[in-house]
Amino acid sequence: MSELIEYMQQLGQRAKSAARVIANADTGVKNNALNAIADEIETQQAVILAANTLDMKAGAKNGLDAALLDRLELNEERVAAMAEGLRQIVALPDPAGEISQINSRPSGIKVGQMRVPLGVIGIIYESRPNVTADAAALCLKSGNASILRGGSEAKHSNQAIALCISNGLKVAGLPAEIVQVIETTDRNAVGELIRMEGTVDVIIPRGGKGLIERITKEARVPVIKHLHGVCHVYLDDKAEKEMALSIALNAKTQRYGTCNTMETLLVAEAVAAEFLPELAALYEAKNVELRGCEKTCEVLPNCVKAVDADWDEEYLAPILSIRVVDDMEMAMDHIHDHSSGHTESIVTADYAKAMRFLREVDSSSVMVNASTRFADGFEYGLGGEIGISTNKLHARGPVGLVGLTTQKYIVLGDGHIRQ
Numbered sequence: 001m002s003e004l005i006e007y008m009q010q011l012g013q014r015a016k017s018a019a020r021v022i023a024n025a026d027t028g029v030k031n032n033a034l035n036a037i038a039d040e041i042e043t044q045q046a047v048i049l050a051a052n053t054l055d056m057k058a059g060a061k062n063g064l065d066a067a068l069l070d071r072l073e074l075n076e077e078r079v080a081a082m083a084e085g086l087r088q089i090v091a092l093p094d095p096a097g098e099i100s101q102i103n104s105r106p107s108g109i110k111v112g113q114m115r116v117p118l119g120v121i122g123i124i125y126e127s128r129p130n131v132t133a134d135a136a137a138l139c140l141k142s143g144n145a146s147i148l149r150g151g152s153e154a155k156h157s158n159q160a161i162a163l164c165i166s167n168g169l170k171v172a173g174l175p176a177e178i179v180q181v182i183e184t185t186d187r188n189a190v191g192e193l194i195r196m197e198g199t200v201d202v203i204i205p206r207g208g209k210g211l212i213e214r215i216t217k218e219a220r221v222p223v224i225k226h227l228h229g230v231c232h233v234y235l236d237d238k239a240e241k242e243m244a245l246s247i248a249l250n251a252k253t254q255r256y257g258t259c260n261t262m263e264t265l266l267v268a269e270a271v272a273a274e275f276l277p278e279l280a281a282l283y284e285a286k287n288v289e290l291r292g293c294e295k296t297c298e299v300l301p302n303c304v305k306a307v308d309a310d311w312d313e314e315y316l317a318p319i320l321s322i323r324v325v326d327d328m329e330m331a332m333d334h335i336h337d338h339s340s341g342h343t344e345s346i347v348t349a350d351y352a353k354a355m356r357f358l359r360e361v362d363s364s365s366v367m368v369n370a371s372t373r374f375a376d377g378f379e380y381g382l383g384g385e386i387g388i389s390t391n392k393l394h395a396r397g398p399v400g401l402v403g404l405t406t407q408k409y410i411v412l413g414d415g416h417i418r419q
Contacts, residue, residue, distance in 0.1 A: 008192040012199030015120045018177040019145035027094040037168030038086040051156035071127040096143035110412040117143035119201035126207035129157035136179040142404035152185035194219035226390035228314040229259030229342040234331040236348035237270035250371040260375040266331045288318040295324035341390040343375040364397040
């Protein structure tokens with residue numbers, strides 16, 4: 001255990017030193033590094049795929065289910081997408097050093113804000129080895145050093161990608177320690193990382209609810225996280241029918257295993273008898289199991305009766321809970337009681353209702369007449385994202401480059417002294 005602690009402390013000290021270097025690097029240098037890493041990933045594609053084959057074989061032997069194996073698997077297309085993702089980040093504006101809100105004060109000084117990196121970011125993630133490249137690139141472009149801890153199931157893939165990152169940094173003349181991938185699979189490394197108050201500034205966990213709950217409970221370092229995505233769509237009595245059906249279908253069935261997938265559909269009682277039978281037919285064609293409240297079951301006799309736990313469940317599967325509500329007020333009350341704070345949407349033609357929904361619903365993304373599936377960094381024009389935060393501090397919603405920075409006040413004077 002003492003060897004692990006020493007190893008982690010060394011990682012932290014190296015990251016802290018490297019953070020000063022990358023924080024002062026100009027945009028051109030950072031972009032050169034990202035392009036060099038992308039080139040390395042393309043050049044080393046065969047090496048990365050061979051490493052991934054080892055992980056896939058071990059995963060199958062250890063009984064990983066089909067969904068986890070799919071997340072773990074790399075192929076030529078996914079490796080190419082990793083490289084392309086880095087080049088997309090090159091094209092994004094660099095937030096570090098941006099100055100805003102300069103105001104002149106009566107004293108003669110000028111006061112503004114400068115956007116600056118967070119410092120050292122620890123990222124803990126599971127399964128997907130492409131996160132190694134994505135996370136490294138976002139941290140690098142925003143001027144941060146990073147310590148990455150992937151799951152043991154992807155250890156060979158992650159180390160192969162880490163070598164590409166290290167080589168790319170060297171090509172650009174930057175220290176390899178700007179991005180460090182933890183080599184040990186010892187689970188205690190996570191416990192050490194989240195307690196490194198002196199060297200790690202922020203922890204970002206990406207994975208299952210159990211992992212994130214553990215990190216949130218045990219961390220001594222600030223955490224940017226979301227536990228789960230219980231997302232809602234409310235079909236108002238002023239909703240245009242075809243729009244309502246289209247959005248409700250897409251929000252649930254476009255993809256099941258994502259945090260921005262709708263898990264509960266709320267329907268105004270005035271339109272329930274009209275909308276629900278057609279929706280049920282659409283969901284049946286997609287093999288979606290419906291679990292409904294008493295009023296829903298009256299309209300849809302074949303619907304499974306929902307239990308209290310259904311309203312708080314992130315299914316990540318072709319299962320949908322449906323509740324008929326009196327009006328928007330009741331819909332917002334339900335969201336207040338059961339939402340995870342991720343994403344909610346209203347479908348309505350009533351402008352006043354739409355504006356009230358936007359103001360009063362307290363989630364990281366609130367939408368009008370749109371599918372919850374749009375709630376991610378790429379669709380918001382942020383480029384890649386490190387994850388989606390349901391925190392209220394410091395970042396909220398998709399966390400891209402800007403979310404990996406903070407602000408400090410700057411004061412410009414010309415010999416000014418306070419009287």
